[in-house]
Amino acid sequence: MEQRIGANSQPLEGAGFDPAFIPGLTAPASAEVKDAGPEDTRPEEAEGAEAAAEPVALTKAATDAETTVDEDAEDAEDTEEAAEGPVFEASDRRARIVADHQGVRLSLDEEKCEFRWDEIGAIETEAPRFGKRFTITVHTPDRRWYPIEIEATSRSRFKEWEEQLDAVLDAYFEDGDEEAENEAENEAETDADD
Known part of the structure; x- marks a missing residue:
């Protein structure tokens, strides 16, 4: 028969003990970081992950640039139209x-x-x-x-x-x-x- 020494209760969960328990209070932790520990990551996989992240970052930067250009074009149209009458x-x-x-x-x-x-x-x-x-x-x-x-x-x-x-x-x-x-x-x- 196996016996444990110490408390037999589960750790408490909730906002009083973990601020991440409330949605939106803190940034959500990514699942990859949670699942992959330092001993699980091999140097070859880490290099591949960094290489894969670079195109994503470049794509995001290009999308942000396009959005900025679109917003600037809309602002320019608004100012052209606004010039027609009083504002x-x-x-x-x-x-x-x-x-x-x-x-x-x-x-x-x-x-x-x-x-x-x-x-x-x-x-x-x-x-x-x-x-x-x-x-x-x-x-x-x-x-x-x-x-x-x-x-x-x-x-x-x-x-x-x-x-x-x-x-x-x-x-x-x-x-x-x-x-x-x-x-x-x-x-x-x-x-x-x-």
Whole structure:
């Protein structure tokens, strides 16, 4: 009969004992490193693994370069198209808003959202009485709103930003009141013709 000396319990697992237990907290360990120990690796295999890794690294670098070129081309197209009309852009260290012919794009840290002009019900601005945080709120027709606060370098920027935003709204935003007026005029003309 075999007896063990010491504790008969299994080692504990969990976030309290292993930070890698929580997904996303640490980088996942690769299966190759876990399975292959130092005594299992032969020098010939190590050289082959390094040689095989070189083309992968070169392919990844080429893919990254192509992605950068594609992004630069898209940025160039955006700037060409943006030159057609007025553009409003305001940003600080965390938040950014861009309003142009495509619509309104908001970003805060890593989160981004984009609204086409037909998805926007109203845009509201608010300049605080004290402080330097300018608030822009995008309202959608389904009664949702998306506020973003931008910290200005000085309070004089508020007036400049409002003027730029008004110019963009006048150029691209179709107000529902104008459409209602046009429909009312068309109905009045058809009634007059009858």
